[in-house]
Amino acid sequence: xxxxxxxxxxxxxxxxxxxxxxxxxxxxxxxxPALVVHGGPGxxxxxxxxxxxxxxxYRVVLFDQRGCxxxxxxxxxxxxxxxxxxxxxxxxxxxxxxxxxxxxKWLLYGGSWGSTLILAYAEAHPERVSEIVIVSVTxxxxxxxxxxxxxxxxxxxxxxxxxxxGAGDVxxxxxxxxxxxAVRxxxxxxAVRxYAALMNHPDGAVRERxxxxxxxxxxxxxxxxxxxxxxxxxxDDARLGFVRICSHYFAHGAFLEEGALIRDAHRLAGIPGxxxxxxxxxxxxxTTAWELSRAxxxxxxxxxxxxxxxxxxxxxxxxxxxxxxxxxG
Numbered sequence: 001x002x003x004x005x006x007x008x009x010x011x012x013x014x015x016x017x018x019x020x021x022x023x024x025x026x027x028x029x030x031x032x033p034a035l036v037v038h039g040g041p042g043x044x045x046x047x048x049x050x051x052x053x054x055x056x057x058y059r060v061v062l063f064d065q066r067g068c069x070x071x072x073x074x075x076x077x078x079x080x081x082x083x084x085x086x087x088x089x090x091x092x093x094x095x096x097x098x099x100x101x102x103x104x105k106w107l108l109y110g111g112s113w114g115s116t117l118i119l120a121y122a123e124a125h126p127e128r129v130s131e132i133v134i135v136s137v138t139x140x141x142x143x144x145x146x147x148x149x150x151x152x153x154x155x156x157x158x159x160x161x162x163x164x165x166g167a168g169d170v171x172x173x174x175x176x177x178x179x180x181x182a183v184r185x186x187x188x189x190x191a192v193r194x195y196a197a198l199m200n201h202p203d204g205a206v207r208e209r210x211x212x213x214x215x216x217x218x219x220x221x222x223x224x225x226x227x228x229x230x231x232x233x234x235x236d237d238a239r240l241g242f243v244r245i246c247s248h249y250f251a252h253g254a255f256l257e258e259g260a261l262i263r264d265a266h267r268l269a270g271i272p273g274x275x276x277x278x279x280x281x282x283x284x285x286x287t288t289a290w291e292l293s294r295a296x297x298x299x300x301x302x303x304x305x306x307x308x309x310x311x312x313x314x315x316x317x318x319x320x321x322x323x324x325x326x327x328x329g
Contacts, residue, residue, distance in 0.1 A: 002050075002053060002320075003051070004047075004051060005026045005060075006026065007025060008029060010023060011024075012071075013093075013096065013097055018081070019067075021063055023097055025060065025101070026055065027055040027056070027059050028057065029059055031059040032059065032107065032130075032327055033058075033061065033101075033106035034058050034109060034323075035097075035109070036060065037094075037110030038062075038069075039110065039136075040113045041113045041117075041249045042067065042245030044065075045069055057328075058107075058323075061106070065090050066085045066089060067080055067245050068245060074241050075241035075242075078202070082248050085245065087116075087249070091117070091121045095125060105127075105128055105130040106128070107129075107130050107323075107326055108129055109319075110135075111137075112135075112284070113249075115134040115135070116138055116254060116261065118134060119134075119139060123267040126271060129271050130271070131271065132272075132274070133273070133276075134275050135311060136277060136278070136309050136311070137288055138284045138288055139262055140254035140256065141253075141259055142253045142258055144284065149189045149192050150191070152221055155282065156221065156223070162213065162217070163191065163216070163220075165213075166209070167190075167198070167210075168194055168198070188253055195243070195247040196247035196248055199211065199243055199244040199247050207240060208240065211242075211243040211244075215229075215231035215232045215243065216232060218231040222283065222309060224282065225309065227310045263295075268296050273296060273298055274300050274322040275299050275301045275302065278315065279305050280305075280306065304318065
């Protein structure tokens, strides 16, 4: 990893709808512009992500998406309006931030949910993107959401039973052959919609319980990666905001037409890309990265054989190699 660096500039950008988006820049002010798009949705940016970039080559921009991190209002506040927090709003915020910083083109780096947002932005504004590096590829299709919150439950039945119990009175949506209806039909599971409703409940104790149950399930899916309990470790407002935003986006299929990001990957023609995905990713199977690589001719797919969703040493090495290579472009 490259040395730690401190921001040399930061601020709160008014993006409308009463939202202020926090951003910060580090590295060389005259270096190659790069934007880090964090996951979640609702995780907030991490200073550690700056260490993937050579500070003598890059001008690295981090930002907190609407409702999380240091952006305001925070989604943990029940009064925060979630109707103005959609993928289209976030894409517009990124473009407004680019204009605010006077950047013509920038490299985009991110993973998990961040890869969905990167693809949505790049397909809307391909002329503003120089390169893309994505790790733990997801396009947040309803079929992917159905797998994460229903299908993969067959590997963790006891944890999934607790997750469904936390959602309350959810129909037993199992169809022929024991395959959950949502998985077979590619729809959003009822439990996800139930959690989205619980995270808007007027009783704070109900919201806290739902957030804890959601994070316990997320950690169960990652449990074989040996990385601890990163979701449960979130506390207080960070946990509440994260789950409220996640359940809001996933209950609405990320506000995207099913399959649109892979269907429209032809818009990325001419943009060099590197896709890095762990073969053992239980929450986001490799098939999505594979399908995207087939639809985007300028992308290289790197499969890390012994890595899962959270990556590891080899994943880090591949990210660093890609970003160091693009720094010279």
